[in-house]
Amino acid sequence: MYLDDGFGTCVDKDDAVLISSQIKQDLIESGFVPKVEKSTWYPVQNLVWFWYLGSLGIDAFTVDWHGVNGWTHSVEIQELPECFFGKIHLVTDLLEGSKANSTVLKYSRGFMRGKRWATKNGISDSDILPAKSLQVALYLSGIIQESNTPSTLISAFYSLKWAHDLADLDSPTNSSLVKNILESGKRKLSKPVNKKEPITKSQLINMYERLICSI
Structure with a gap:
């Protein structure tokens, strides 16, 4: 049995990291084997820090924002130790205020x-x-x-x-x-x-x- 092409959303990054880790562990305990090269367990989409609350946010889902919302460093993020996962927002928050x-x-x-x-x-x-x-x-x-x-x-x-x-x-x-x-x-x-x-x-x-x- 295979599970494919699923994604999830959450209110904030910290909760997303926590829930993602829990789902991953539940799948493993249920007998599934996540495919490393295709699985992304850290949230890599953040539509708030780029478009700002109160802005129009137009075309947020119609453009390949791999360098903006998805961020060009998504691969590097996956390679970070887990202790840094909850700190990525510090970088994006500072970018927001640049x-x-x-x-x-x-x-x-x-x-x-x-x-x-x-x-x-x-x-x-x-x-x-x-x-x-x-x-x-x-x-x-x-x-x-x-x-x-x-x-x-x-x-x-x-x-x-x-x-x-x-x-x-x-x-x-x-x-x-x-x-x-x-x-x-x-x-x-x-x-x-x-x-x-x-x-x-x-x-x-x-x-x-x-x-x-x-x-």
Whole structure:
């Protein structure tokens, strides 16, 4: 007899670790032999610390968040001594506080805009995180064509960088191609500031004479 493809959820990580350990022991005592390479007994999904309470949490289950909710270090977690299992949340909690809440909300929304662009253009979820530099260059190029100021472009760039850094993945924003697209776009969208010349003595006299004559 085989048991396959089961998963469980819990209110918090500590309870999840406790219950998972209990279920594993119950299965073993019942005569089942867990398959080591396929079994995951430590909770590796946490939808709260990434999306924040009160945030929209959109697409939390429709994207391959192996680098975010699942975390890229899930294999390393499984190899840790059990005494560390209840302490992983300390790392994720600190990651949660690495940016201000407003910044996280801004960047998460920016990343989701990029995700929607990728999906609309037929890019698979596996190429969204981590993203490929050429695809990101095309995405930023489209923003440049549609924008009047560099702010949207800059926000898109740093949203992608934030998501990849948070997931501890190589970011396409480190690519020279993407960096050059960013700088070119900033130059194109930045409007030159026309400094006004200081008013002269003769201009003041003329203004005064016109005002006097109009009385």
